[in-house]
Amino acid sequence: xxxxxxxxxxxxxxxxxxxxxxxxxxxxxxxxxxxxxxxxxxxxxxxxxxxxxxxxxxxxxxxxxxxxxxxxxxxxxxxxxxxxxxxxxxxxxxxxxxxxxxxxxxxxxxxxxxxxxxxxxxxxxxxxxxxxxxxxxxxxxxxxxxxxxxxxxxxxxxxxxxxxxxxxxxxxxxxxxxxxxxxxxxxxxxxxxxxxxxxxxxxxxxxxxxxxxxxxxxxxxxxxxxxxxxxxxxxxxxxxxxxxxxxxxxxxxxxxxxxxxxxxxxxxxxxxxxxxxxxxxxxxxxxxxxxxxxxxxxxxxxxxxxxxxxxxxxx
Numbered sequence: 611x612x613x614x615x616x617x618x619x620x621x622x623x624x625x626x627x628x629x630x631x632x633x634x635x636x637x638x639x640x641x642x643x644x645x646x647x648x649x650x651x652x653x654x655x656x657x658x659x660x661x662x663x664x665x666x667x668x669x670x671x672x673x674x675x676x677x678x679x680x681x682x683x684x685x686x687x688x689x690x691x692x693x694x695x696x697x698x699x700x701x702x703x704x705x706x707x708x709x710x711x712x713x714x715x716x717x718x719x720x721x722x723x724x725x726x727x728x729x730x731x732x733x734x735x736x737x738x739x740x741x742x743x744x745x746x747x748x749x750x751x752x753x754x755x756x757x758x759x760x761x762x763x764x765x766x767x768x769x770x771x772x773x774x775x776x777x778x779x780x781x782x783x784x785x786x787x788x789x790x791x792x793x794x795x796x797x798x799x800x801x802x803x804x805x806x807x808x809x810x811x812x813x814x815x816x817x818x819x820x821x822x823x824x825x826x827x828x829x830x831x832x833x834x835x836x837x838x839x840x841x842x843x844x845x846x847x848x849x850x851x852x853x854x855x856x857x858x859x860x861x862x863x864x865x866x867x868x869x870x871x872x873x874x875x876x877x878x879x880x881x882x883x884x885x886x887x888x889x890x891x892x893x894x895x896x897x898x899x900x901x902x903x904x905x906x907x908x909x910x911x912x913x914x915x916x917x918x919x920x921x922x923x924x925x
Contacts, residue, residue, distance in 0.1 A: 641724050642694075644732040645904035647923065649895075650843025652823075653701040656897065656904030657728035659713025659754065660721050663690035669870040670860060672879070678860060678867070685859040693857050695722055695750055696905040698850050698897055699732060700841055702823050707734065708741045709766070710839050710850050711899060712754030717797060725754045726762070739766040743820045745852030746771070746833040747778045748871070749794065751899065752801045761804035768805040769820040771828070772813040773835030777873075779806075829854060829885055831878030832871065838885065847894040848906070854885045856900045862886070862909070863916035886918050895923070 645656040667678045667689035682688055700708040713725040726736065742763060744751055747770060755762060777783050778798035787795060805811045814820040814837075816828040825840040832853045839850040855861040856869050865882045872878035889896050889909040898905045907922040 641727060641731075642903040644699075644728055645906070645923075646732075647848070647895075647904075647906060649841050649846045649848045651703040652841055652843045654841060654848060654897075655699040655701070655732050656906060657697045657699055657725060657732060658903050659695040659697055659728070659750075660724045661692050661694050661903075662718060662721050664693045664856065665690045666856065666860065666869075670856075670867050671869065671875060672867040673864060677864075681860045681863060684863075687859050691857060691859060693900045694903045694905060696897070696899050696901070696903055697725055697728075697754075699729070699734065700824070703843070704823075706740045706821075706823075707738055708743060708821055708824065709739050709763070710743050711745055711751040711852075712742060712762070714750045715753035715755070715757055715762070715801070717749045717753035722750070723754070736763045737765060739763045741769060741821045742766045743769045743824065743839055744771075744774070745839060745850065745899065746836040747774045747798045747802070748833060748853070749797050749801075751852070752798060755801045756804055759800075759804070761808070761810075765810075766805075767810045767812060768802060769812050769814055770802070771826070771835030771837045772815055773828075773830065774833055774837075775813045775835070777834045827885075829881035831874045831876070831881045833873050836878075836881070848897060849885075849889065849894060850897045851885060851899070853899055854882050854896075855898055858898070858901050858920040862918045862920050863912065865917050890918055 642658040647654050667675055670678050695713055697713050698710040700710060702708060714722040716723050778795055784792055784795035814826060817826060819825050826837045827840060829836050829838050836852055838852055841848045861867050865886050866879055868875040868879050886909050890911055893908060895906055895908060907920055910919040910921050912918045
């Protein structure tokens, strides 16, 4: 089993460097406006936290680098590739507001951390959020929870998969990790602390409902408890994938390609294959945290040697 907490930590360090070098968001790189879609009686709003250049050709595994570069070229891209960081606001029929993932906060540089702006553009404020569900605890999903040691969402209850909490919040797991990998544990502990310390923290078991009305699917590998969140109502369905893919440029065509962010690359590969097979066979919508904003679309059967394709909403 390929477990790579050190590689994942170093990959995140490379992201921080690229983000800082990229500097503040340019005038020609505006924040994407919120995108709304209804799933039965449930309203889902895609919110942009920003975007970041990612050196995919350096950190993707499973194919030789020239093959990764060729796949990117076919998509009109070259490494580093600018990837989105998307979060999703779910308005439940009973009025509850559930936020799925929180972006990066101030952990990954000035190109990111714009969730509050997107939330405001959607007509909401952080103090309106009732629940937060994390697909996993990586910094680009949990970083927006806390700023300057205080909870950004003052009344929200935080929900995290049991497996992720047991790993990232464990002193023993941190101690066993290589020194260079401990930053990820420290960030997870710091970002969740204001919620844990005020009794606003809960975990959910494999496949359990994190909050009433939403379901989870364990898609482990990217992290131990990485989970997709299912939004369904009235026969309609959207699965918020989390990090099943990093962009739509390589891993749809070649789903066996992994990335250094994966804690367990073998398990991540199997989770991606299962997620794509199910989505392609059943035709429901999916939402990806790092697919071009709003990150919502359908997995399609592949062509010209590709395993799968991607059909964004609105096309």
